[in-house]
Amino acid sequence: MSDTNTPQMVKVREKKTIFLHWFNATCWLLLLLSGFGMISGDFVRLAPAFWPEFMQGLFNGNDNLVWVHAIVGLAWVAVFVLFVLLNFKSVVWPFLKNVLVLTPMAALRDTWSMVVTLAHLFGIMKNTQVPPQGRYNGAQRLLGTMIIFCSLLLAASGAYLFFGPMVFSFADDALCGAIFRWALVAHAASVFLVLVGLVAHIYFAVVEERESLEAMKSGNISVDFIKHHNELWYDELKREGKV
């Protein structure tokens, strides 16, 4: 912790990025609530039977609920596409370079950091240090990579699930129907994968690292926090003269 009363703060995030994060979170919440309500049959439904019944009753039929889900989903995709197009060089590309785990070595390194971090949480491996981390730690990088790929799959499969039956004749080409069925599987599987990671993401933000949650509102974070959690990033900021 800082030895002064007012810790030195550094701006690490712009307003538009903060907006995108909370817009994404709101869309996810709405899409989860509506999506879990849309899938009805006992063999395939994702939530207990009362939820589809409640949601479809609330929206006066599943066709209305499907429309709500599709509109929110399309808005989610549209805002992301717009954001990427307008901020590719300034925000998106640097983010991708920092967060994407693309090589087996990087995956191993990040998995090790994540294991140690999680072990510390449960009071084990206390004598093992978490290796120095960059702007995003191992767990964040793995989660971020998974969310990026799952989001692409969700957008593609979601678009096919909504537009596929309008555009293609499933009766004429059996493959179109088969793609629809597998798109449904891919859509549900991606949601579950993201949810698994999201539990940890929310826990760390709300319970363990409140300062990082504050940084997702204000865009500023204390230099001490960076120094403590993201040593490699701190060195980088120092080299750039930002701290």
Place this chain on the structure above:
Amino acid sequence: MVAKYVMLADTVRCIDCKACVISCRAEWETPMGYSRDWVKQVEFIKANGMPEVMLFPGRCQHCDEAPCIEACPSGAAYKREDGMVLQDDAICSGCELCVPACPYDARWLNPKTNTISKCTFCQPRVDKGLEPACVQTCVGRALIFGNINDPNSEVSRLLAEKEWVKLTTDEVNIGPNHYYYTAGEAIPAEVMPKLHDRHLAGKVMENVVNPAGVIGVGGMVLAFLGAGVMKLIGRRNEVGTHENQEGK
């Protein structure tokens, strides 16, 4: 009491004139080569060496535990309180997950609408107080439709009068609401329901994605709840130790 509709098929009275099929196709304007009902001919040699033909008019059996409804992801397949298994065209995407689920092969993808078609017991006609088209057209009165919950209905009377059977096996017994009269003849295997199956995608969803999702998300929630509780206990102990030290 709410009505519960059933269909009776007296195979002894059926002459395979296919008037039921024609009227159904006319009523529902089904495309060439497709029909919501059918008459199945089964030929066999009897124990006394004589050949015999049995006729089984068939359609959706409007099962009490309809697997098509359980396999339908959008809720397009549903059961009305009066027992009719119906199909909502407005939300059916034509994904065909329900098609192999039906042990009676009563569902098919309509190439004109790209949605699933099936017998609905002519629900719009029944709601107007009319009989299903096939029943009204049946020249031999082999098909009888009505409310089984009305003790004075023709179906109730006939069910009490004669011995009717349903197309069920030990493996497939999902409460069909279609009865057959065969004058004591055993039902041939050809018309018995097949073990209902599902598309691989449906099975993966049911047996892999959903359980793995529940275990994964549930496990994470439990693990992090545990971590939260441990943190709380740790903090309490820390505060306790601190206060003890201050007290000294």
